[in-house]
Amino acid sequence: LLTAIEMAPRDPILGITEAFNADKNPNKVNLGVGVYYDDNGKVPLLECVRKAESQLMEKATPRTYLPIEGLAAYDKAVQELVFGADSAVVQEKRAITVQALGGTGALKLGADFLKRFSPNAQVWISDPSWENHRALFESAGFTVNNYPYYDASTRDVNFDGMLKALGEMPAGSVVVLHACCHNPTGADLTEAQWTDVIKVVTERGLVPFLDMAYQGFGDGIAEDGKVVRRFADAGGALFVSNSFSKSFSLYGERVGALSIVAASAEEASRVLSQLKRVVRTNYSNPPIHGGQVVATVLSTPELRNMWEEELAGMRVRIREMRQALVQKLKDKAPGQDFDFVIKQRGMFSYSGLTKAQVERLRSEFSIYAVDTGRICVAALNSRNIDAVVEAIGKVL
Numbered sequence: 542l543l544t545a546i547e548m549a550p551r552d553p554i555l556g557i558t559e560a561f562n563a564d565k566n567p568n569k570v571n572l573g574v575g576v577y578y579d580d581n582g583k584v585p586l587l588e589c590v591r592k593a594e595s596q597l598m599e600k601a602t603p604r605t606y607l608p609i610e611g612l613a614a615y616d617k618a619v620q621e622l623v624f625g626a627d628s629a630v631v632q633e634k635r636a637i638t639v640q641a642l643g644g645t646g647a648l649k650l651g652a653d654f655l656k657r658f659s660p661n662a663q664v665w666i667s668d669p670s671w672e673n674h675r676a677l678f679e680s681a682g683f684t685v686n687n688y689p690y691y692d693a694s695t696r697d698v699n700f701d702g703m704l705k706a707l708g709e710m711p712a713g714s715v716v717v718l719h720a721c722c723h724n725p726t727g728a729d730l731t732e733a734q735w736t737d738v739i740k741v742v743t744e745r746g747l748v749p750f751l752d753m754a755y756q757g758f759g760d761g762i763a764e765d766g767k768v769v770r771r772f773a774d775a776g777g778a779l780f781v782s783n784s785f786s787k788s789f790s791l792y793g794e795r796v797g798a799l800s801i802v803a804a805s806a807e808e809a810s811r812v813l814s815q816l817k818r819v820v821r822t823n824y825s826n827p828p829i830h831g832g833q834v835v836a837t838v839l840s841t842p843e844l845r846n847m848w849e850e851e852l853a854g855m856r857v858r859i860r861e862m863r864q865a866l867v868q869k870l871k872d873k874a875p876g877q878d879f880d881f882v883i884k885q886r887g888m889f890s891y892s893g894l895t896k897a898q899v900e901r902l903r904s905e906f907s908i909y910a911v912d913t914g915r916i917c918v919a920a921l922n923s924r925n926i927d928a929v930v931e932a933i934g935k936v937l
């Protein structure tokens with residue numbers, strides 16, 4: 542059985558971390574994975590998380606199984622964060638939310654659910670998209686196609702191409718959209734462009750699946766989440782995966798959620814009953830700790846304010862790093878315009894570096910980026926940025 546098994550390729554993102562960890566160079570920099578590091582190069586433990594954890598420690602609750610759909614207080618808090626407590630979908634109980642193992646786990650639940658109930662649909666992801674989107678939907682059994690998204694010549698969204706493709710998809714197609722902070726390009730749609738997308742998706746009866754892994758890293762929590770609420774208001778079935786890996790710096794706790802909006806409360810309860818079967822046959826029920834932390838923070842006003850401030854701090858620091866990167870590249874790579882980096886949103890910059898240049902960064906300077914040229918700006922800091930800029934200048 543096992544003798545003929547071939548070696549699988551390294552994961553295009555997490556495989557970089559494996560290579561980075563094995564690198565002995567003390568000056569190595571990991572711009573590969575989407576992880577926020579503070580200015581000291583450390584993954585922060587947010588103060589709101591620390592406080593919530595000490596409250597939870599005092600209570601010292603037993604570790605029984607959570608319900609299949611997760612901690613009720615978590616699901617409620619997440620749903621209100623995603624759609625708004627006073628939104629029609631929440632008020633009318635048309636939305637269901639289940640705790641999931643990070644954003645990836647939420648996507649997989651959604652993919653398995655869709656495959657069960659819409660087996661002949663095809664899935665469409667942006668070109669390019671997060672490296673794992675294709676693999677994840679394919680592993681659920683779907684044919685995955687690309688719709689045009691990024692135009693390397695303008696370093697912006699090829700909106701005409703995207704809209705045309707959406708307008709030609711068969712009804713029932715599943716369209717994966719990045720709610721904010723597009724991964725990997727950092728190029729987001731404008732509000733007016735979203736209006737057109739929502740219109741065509743609704744008119745053609747497509748199934749929107751919004752992936753929101755970076756809420757709060759673009760323009761703010763409310764601003765970044767707005768498109769989800771606009772889709773919910775537009776009516777029609779809606780899938781939303783969200784993650785607290787980045788926004789709470791809780792990567793290893795695997796805290797995310799899948800929400801589905803149905804046409805009525807009765808429909809929603811049928812959807813939930815089936816989604817619970819998907820959870821049960823995958824991992825039975827989710828782990829407790831991360832969900833408790835997030836639920837505690839979101840539902841305690843003092844901790845929630847603290848979270849919003851800490852998240853704003855991360856967002857602002859990333860913006861500063863974008864500015865600094867562009868400024869410093871003006872010296873090290875004269876004649877090349879990197880102003881587009883400032884406009885990009887979220888953790889990533891689609892830098893335009895070629896695969897060969899990325900390989901040189903890795904082999905000559907121990908600077909790790911994704912082969913596509915995606916760099917994680919959130920891993921830059923005041924101590925490593927000069928070395929990174931110097932190296933980029935050399936490989937250019």
Ligand code: LMR
Pocket residue numbers: 554555573574575576645671673724754
């Ligand atoms: C990324 O894109 O780097 C992150 O979402 C981490 C991951 O799981 O790939």
